[in-house]
Amino acid sequence: MPFRAESYSGYFRRSAFAITAGGESLDPVEALAAAPIDAARIAALIESHRPADDAGRALRKARRTLMLALMERDIRGDAPLEEICTAMTSFAAQATAIALRAAASELVEQFGTPLDTEGRPQDLLAVAMGKGGAGELNVSSDLDLVFLHRDRGETSGLQADGSPARRGRLEAAEFFHRLARRAIGLLSEVNGDGFVFRVDTRLRPNGDSGPLVGSFAMLEEYFYAQGREWERFAWLKGRVAADSGMAGEAARADDEQALAKITGPFVFRRYLDYEVFDGLRTVHALIRSEARKREARRQGLDVKLGRGGIREIEFAAQLFQIVRGGRDPGLQDPATLPTLAAIGERGLLPAADVSLLVDAYRLLRRTEHMLQYREDEQTHRLPDDPAVRADVAAMLGMPATEFEAALAAATTAVDRIFNDLLAEPGQQEEANGGIDEDDLDEDVARLLAAMRNGPRYRAAKDEARQSIERLLAIAQGRNTPPRGMAGLIELCETVCRRPGYLALLARHPDAFDRVLRMLSRSQWAAGYLVRHPIVLDELIAGQVLEPIDFDTWEASLRERLEAALIEDQPDTERQMDIAREVHHASAFRLLAQDIEGQLPVERLSDLLSEIADRMLGIAIEYVWAQSPKRHRDVPRLAVIAYGRLGGKELGYTSDLDLVFLYDDEDKRSQEAYSVLVRRLNTWLSAQTAAGVLFEVDLRLRPNGDAGLLASSLAAFETYQRDEAWVWEHQALTRARYCAGDAGIGARFEAIRREILARPRDPDKLREEVVAMRKRMHQGHPNRSGKFDLKHDAGGMVDIEFIVQYLVLRHGATHPALLDNAGNIALLGRAAQAGLLDAQRAGGLADAYRRYRSLQHALRLDGAQYARVEPGDVADEAAAVTEAWSTLFGD
Secondary structure (H helix, E strand, O other): OOOHHHHOOHHHHHHHHHHHHOOOOOHHHHHHHOOOOOHHHHHHHHHHOOOOOOHHHHHHHHHHHHHHHHHHHHHHOOOOHHHHHHHHHHHHHHHHHHHHHHHHHHHHHHHOOEEOOOOOEOOEEEEEOHHHHHOOOOOOOOEEEEEEEOOOOEEOOEOOOOOEOOOOOOEHHHHHHHHHHHHHHHHHOOEOOEOOOOEEOOOOOOHHHOOOEEEHHHHHHHHHHHOOHHHHHHHHOOEEEEEOOOOOHHHHHHHHHHHHHHHHHHHOOOOOOOOHHHHHHHHHHHHHHHHHHHHHHHOOEEOOOOOOOHHHHHHHHHHHHHHHOOOOHHHOOOOHHHHHHHHHHOOOOOHHHHHHHHHHHHHHHHHHHHHHHHHOOOOOEEOOOHHHHHHHHHHOOOOHHHHHHHHHHHHHHHHHHHHHHHOOOOHHHHOOOOOOHHHOOHHHHHHHHHHHHOHHHHHOOHHHHHHHHHHHHHHHHOOOOHHHHHHHHHHHHHHOOOHHHHHHHHHOHHHHHHHHHHHHHOHHHHHHHHHOHHHHHHHHOOOOOOOOOHHHHHHHHHHHHHHOEEOOEEOHHHHHHHHHHHHHHHHHHHHHHHHOOOOOHHHHHHHHHHHHHHHHHHHHHHHHHOOOOOOOOOOOEEEEEEHHHHOOOOOOOOOEEEEEEEOOOOOOHHHHHHHHHHHHHHHHHOOEOOEOOOOEEOOOOOOHHHOOOEEEHHHHHHHHHHOOOHHHHHHHOOOEEEEEOHHHHHHHHHHHHHHHOOOOOHHHHHHHHHHHHHHHHHOOOOOOOOEEOOOOOOOHHHHHHHHHHHHHHHOOOOHHHHOOOOHHHHHHHHHHOOOOOHHHHHHHHHHHHHHHHHHHHHHHOOOOOOEEOHHHHHHHHHHHHHHHHHHHOO
16 A cells, blocks of 8 residues: 655655665554554554664664654544644653663663662653643654752662672762763664654753753752743643653652642742733744744744744643633643633633634644654744645645635634733723822822832832832723722732732723722722732633533532642642632622622522532532541531521621531441531631631521530431420521532421421410510610611511511411522412412512612622611511511511
8 A cells, every 4th residue: 555645755755765775664654554553552663673782773763663654644634633742742751761761771780779868769850841741742843851850869889780880879960960961862863764852951940051950959949049931831831751760650750749849839820920921922022033034034934933823822822821720720731722622611712712723723733744744854834835835735635725725814813812812901001191199089199198108019019019000090090989999009009019910900901990890889899809809810711790600610619629739638728728719709700790780689699609509518528538537438417508598698798507417327427527517617717818718607506506516317306396496497497408418408308397387376476486586676776877677677687587487377288388489489479378468478578679689789888787768768667567567466
């Protein structure tokens, strides 16, 4: 069967001639090209070429066979881009390992095995950078390597068999330096069989002027003292590709983990790092300048470095990784295509743009490969020669005109998307001069002066202070009201030592506009932003006003929690911070929709309750997994929500009223679940660097503060039947299962309904409800002269008590009232059952809606109490008071 590649590649023709002229057959090439090529087939290929005494010759011949087979599969259209790149990357890792181990064997005979300062054997690690580290290696690419070892030390002076080494001991650093030199020579040597890889080591610390081999400590010190912005992009793709095979697999795993602890914090910051835009803009300008010079000298299109080329697609992906990867492990994949997919899933770029980048990447990378197949050259230049371009199109299986049109469309799309990402901040043009202090409100002027004289502002970098002044001037130019200006000053003072947040606002005019609106419309929102500036990222995520997909939300949270490890063990403190950060971001997203008028209060409460339910379920899993008293894999525990969460009327700052029930016959269960609840309460309520997740109130459990933190289901049922007060049954009307063991939740609901449906003495029930209402009223005195929407007579609590009374009074004969359907729905059901006049029920429902809406607006405005002028709600209060008198007679 003729080879298609032979028609297009001079390298293929020369190599085929050399093979047959040497008396060998091309059958191995055809056999290798007949099926997908993976790591196992590559290992077998190397072994088939490998004489015991010449690793270099074996690798060169294996590389030639592999190249011919890949070329043929690619040009036939049998191999996707991923197969070609993965095969070359796998070959590079295997070849590097063979080269290192061959060189190490010779050096160990001379000097013994290198040991660290604790006397443990240590290896030289070859860290693949760039495409080699990302699994994306080109068919004719340099192999970028950085050589590292664990520690200082010296060799053992003993050969592998225990006999004295021929030349005695040697410093470990010198041993590894010689080892790296020999391995590079083996890989790079060129002879009649070709070469294995051109090795480039210039990405090491200090480049050509730095030592060829470094220790982990040296790398860490370099990152801390001298690490530059572009090196973060380089190390994002760094991956240990091979080792010298002297210390064993366990040591390799430990070394990789130790290295990740050094490189991870350097590449990925725990905060949103928008300053990186400026650094990438500078690097990219230099790259484009060099590409233009080369294109001017040599003509043609540079598909890698030219405008709209491969490098711009890679930079677009890496930009989001560097900015957000520290907070989102799903963005830490070194490969470009998976990263673009993750960017699309998160809505960080429009789906159409992500699709354009993916298609362009595939086309440009395959074009690059076809160019390199021609002569096995590390070229990225598509010449202007029509014949060459037609050949490349044919190799891709495309008509020439179709190829040219696709190439032009791809590079144009990439150029547009990338330029949009790196565009200079639009705000700079809007700020005409500085802030006009004479035009400031007196209180705002005082706040501004206090900020400028304060320690944070004075300690900030010059560029941070300039950004603050520019943002304030822009805000003033947009006629931002005094409240908004005051909020912006507080926010800027809070983040002035984190210039990334200032860069975010400067780069995104729409986000800045929304921040100004929030600061101007809601004092509570302004305070929330100041307390949790990290949520600013939600404004530019592209989805802040879109509904939350809770399944995706939960999956993302779990992914981040799973990635929070120390020494392969869960980092509890970091997990708690992550939960808080995600909750703050979610609440802020709802807050943005709330302020824009997209969410009615009832819908907002439903969504906040859904977040709380899911967070509780996740918290139980993670706390139980780390509990010292855990006696089973999955706890048989359910969380019962009461109060605002139980009724799905949760607000932004509502406490969670919770009761914990278990059903577990193990004799250790009482202690185990009490420990779980105690630790869970800490997990939820403790103040960490990221704030508090939820304030939790456990006083509604059986026997209140004197009761057990977790009750058995049987004990709970007995208590509700025989000991609970009427007010506890009132509370039960708003209780529901919200997290944990769903089976226990279902049994709780059956108990709840049975208790609520018990026949009760009407007169005694009425007396108990009225007495409890009086006690609550006395506990919330109001001397302000305003009407307290919640606690005053005729307010929300009266409506809630009316509903609870109707449930307890008539639940036995009207089971529809037993559902935890919410106060408004239950009022409607009571009216339908003839238990309440329909007009009266409607008046109560309207009053409850109005009260909740007013209460919510006051909370957003930062009010300490939900109180209004009595005349504002006179009709509603009169309707509630009249209904109360009708039912209770006072």
